[in-house]
Amino acid sequence: MTHELNARGPAAGSPKxxxxxxxxxxxxxxxxxxxxxxxxxxxxxxxxxxxxxxxEFPDRFYNVGIAExxxxxxxxxxxxxxxxxxxxxxxxxxxxxxxxQVRQSIAYPGLNVKICATHAGIxxxxxGATHQAIEDIALMRVLPNMTVIVPADDxxxxxxxxxxxxxxxxVYIRLGRHxxxxxxxxxxxxxxxxxxxxxQGDDVALVACGIGVSIxxxxxxxxxxxxxxxxxxxxxxxxxLDARTIVSAAERCGRVVTIEEHSTIGGLGGAVxxxxxxxxxxxxxxxxxxxxxxxxxxxxxxxxxxxLTPENVVSAVEEMEGR
Amino acid sequence: MNAxxxxxxxxxxxxxxxxRAEYLEEKARLIRRRVIEMTAAAGSGHPGGSLSSADIxxxxxxxxxxxxxxxxxxxxxxxFVLSKGHAAPALYAALAERGFFDPSExxxxxxxxxxxxxxxxxRKLPGIEASAGSLGQGLSLANGIAxxxxxxxxxxxxxxxxxxxxCQEGQVWEAAMSAAHWKLGxxxxxxxxxxxxxxxxxxxxxxxKSPAEKFRAFGWNVLEIDGHDARQIVExxxxxxxxxxxxTVAVAHTVKxxxxxxxxxxxxxxxxxxxxxxxxxxxxxxGEGRSLR
Numbered sequence: 001m002t003h004e005l006n007a008r009g010p011a012a013g014s015p016k017x018x019x020x021x022x023x024x025x026x027x028x029x030x031x032x033x034x035x036x037x038x039x040x041x042x043x044x045x046x047x048x049x050x051x052x053x054x055x056e057f058p059d060r061f062y063n064v065g066i067a068e069x070x071x072x073x074x075x076x077x078x079x080x081x082x083x084x085x086x087x088x089x090x091x092x093x094x095x096x097x098x099x100x101q102v103r104q105s106i107a108y109p110g111l112n113v114k115i116c117a118t119h120a121g122i123x124x125x126x127x128g129a130t131h132q133a134i135e136d137i138a139l140m141r142v143l144p145n146m147t148v149i150v151p152a153d154d155x156x157x158x159x160x161x162x163x164x165x166x167x168x169x170x171v172y173i174r175l176g177r178h179x180x181x182x183x184x185x186x187x188x189x190x191x192x193x194x195x196x197x198x199x200q201g202d203d204v205a206l207v208a209c210g211i212g213v214s215i216x217x218x219x220x221x222x223x224x225x226x227x228x229x230x231x232x233x234x235x236x237x238x239x240x241l242d243a244r245t246i247v248s249a250a251e252r253c254g255r256v257v258t259i260e261e262h263s264t265i266g267g268l269g270g271a272v273x274x275x276x277x278x279x280x281x282x283x284x285x286x287x288x289x290x291x292x293x294x295x296x297x298x299x300x301x302x303x304x305x306x307x308l309t310p311e312n313v314v315s316a317v318e319e320m321e322g323r
Numbered sequence: 324m325n326a327x328x329x330x331x332x333x334x335x336x337x338x339x340x341x342x343r344a345e346y347l348e349e350k351a352r353l354i355r356r357r358v359i360e361m362t363a364a365a366g367s368g369h370p371g372g373s374l375s376s377a378d379i380x381x382x383x384x385x386x387x388x389x390x391x392x393x394x395x396x397x398x399x400x401x402x403f404v405l406s407k408g409h410a411a412p413a414l415y416a417a418l419a420e421r422g423f424f425d426p427s428e429x430x431x432x433x434x435x436x437x438x439x440x441x442x443x444x445x446r447k448l449p450g451i452e453a454s455a456g457s458l459g460q461g462l463s464l465a466n467g468i469a470x471x472x473x474x475x476x477x478x479x480x481x482x483x484x485x486x487x488x489x490c491q492e493g494q495v496w497e498a499a500m501s502a503a504h505w506k507l508g509x510x511x512x513x514x515x516x517x518x519x520x521x522x523x524x525x526x527x528x529x530x531x532k533s534p535a536e537k538f539r540a541f542g543w544n545v546l547e548i549d550g551h552d553a554r555q556i557v558e559x560x561x562x563x564x565x566x567x568x569x570x571t572v573a574v575a576h577t578v579k580x581x582x583x584x585x586x587x588x589x590x591x592x593x594x595x596x597x598x599x600x601x602x603x604x605x606x607x608x609x610g611e612g613r614s615l616r
Contacts, residue, residue: 070463070497077467080453082475104457105464109445
């Protein structure tokens with residue numbers, strides 16, 4: 001699915017929206033349509049944007065206080081009781097603090113809990129490393145039964161959240177605090193397990209998720225100016241991975257660069273390497289947080305500091321060219 | 324002492340008849356026999372804490388709970404969450420005796436491919452309401468099930484069984500805080516206080532001081548009972564039903580390994596299976612019963 005409109009990359013000056021904002025909006029719409037949807041938070045409802053749902057549906061909102069283990073356990077119990085719970089907190093707490101509860105109480109019994117974790121990645125900004133989840137994709141995708149989704153923009157977030165509500169079983173949706181440009185094409189329809197080719201190209205495949213997608217689109221534009229035709233894939237479902245689309249892009253391009261706001265270990269880059277090393281070994285470079293914790297700073301500055309820039313993606317491609 | 328407690332609380336008449344109490348004692352005895360047979364057959368498992376909780380599980384499954392073994396997914400059924408998942412043999416024995424599955428399956432405990440996993444798996448075995456094993460998580464699950472019942476206008480009740488050692492897990496207290504905050508009157512918890520955990524007496528490993536006082540401080544309706552007295556167990560459930568808008572916990576004083584002389588109060592029997600000879604001796608002590616084999 002190619003959309004020429006997006007071939008220019010995210011237009012400068014186009015409105016940016018944080019995916020957490022889109023989540024808050026989608027939850028309210030879900031609440032109106034689905035009486036079985038309940039929402040839980042751990043004292044961060046104003047930040048995760050579940051507060052909007054809480055205002056409209058106070059009877060279906062449970063604030064557990066600062067107790068993430070109990071957040072996940074209670075959500076699991078609500079699912080056992082036949083409801084469709086959405087549990088929210090920051091990604092670092094959802095995937096880290098409550099990991100055993102997610103593993104034992106949600107993933108193992110395959111319960112219908114939707115974990116919507118906001119403030120993922122280094123673009124949390126000034127709060128620093130303790131609040132910046134750079135390992136959550138890795139932690140969540142190793143759990144059997146777990147579906148892992150990283151929406152790229154507001155449109156995809158809304159669709160992913162609504163799709164998750166109708167998707168039986170545990171789902172982890174990774175959301176951000178930092179506003180991101182819209183990258184999904186007009187008429188886009190999210191499907192679990194389906195990657196989207198946002199831009200066609202035969203020289204290199206840029207495989208990205210989340211904020212990495214807009215970085216990849218900008219990089220593709222810069223590469224085009226140098227005569228390198230880059231394909232751009234939005235892999236919004238990390239698990240199950242869309243093997244067909246990724247392998248086919250690797251076959252066509254022969255080279256792959258992954259881009260994600262996550263550790264280069266175990267996330268999208270890791271998943272793509274696992275897949276391609278078995279199915280279609282090609283050269284791969286992983287752009288992401290290089291096995292270090294984050295730090296305080298303005299989000300855009302941190303993205304530059306850790307190399308999450310179109311320029312760095314271009315360098316990775318050129319480095320492979322020189323091989 | 325038990326008789327005095329009853330007399331004080333009930334004007335001299337128990338909440339259940341002597342015949343009913345004897346019936347529940349008999350069910351608990353059968354569960355204990357099964358625990359011995361199952362763990363001996365498996366060569367591993369947790370007899371100590373299964374034996375200590377047998378009377379509570381028997382009273383719930385053979386007197387208290389509204390359940391239908393022919394329809395384990397019945398929406399209005401009462402729910403039981405075994406938070407101390409290692410007592411699974413006692414729960415499996417109760418479920419089989421109650422007709423959820425054929426008792427002949429009990430000897431498959433802990434075998435590859437068995438529905439009777441070392442710790443309960445709600446996806447495998449009918450009648451298991453929640454998977455458990457990693458301690459401290461069951462009360463949160465029970466809270467969620469109770470909240471769902473209230474939101475959906477269901478009249479079912481939720482029961483949960485914790486261990487005293489398990490109460491060292493912080494999540495128990497997160498959940499205890501929540502149950503009272505949410506006024507979960509449809510929830511009743513039992514704490515099987517057998518006083519022992521893997522590394523020794525709870526009091527020595529990490530003293531809880533008084534679990535009753537802790538639950539009371541969080542706003543629960545708290546009872547202290549003899550966890551081997553069917554009358555007191557049933558009375559606690561009745562008292563929980565009368566306490567509106569507040570969760571009830573019965574801090575149940577029990578003996579680890581109860582019913583088998585050489586296992587009683589012996590920490591080694593927390594997680595060790597009896598040898599065939601030991602099992603034979605234990606079964607003789609527990610009295611007549613149809614063998615599984």
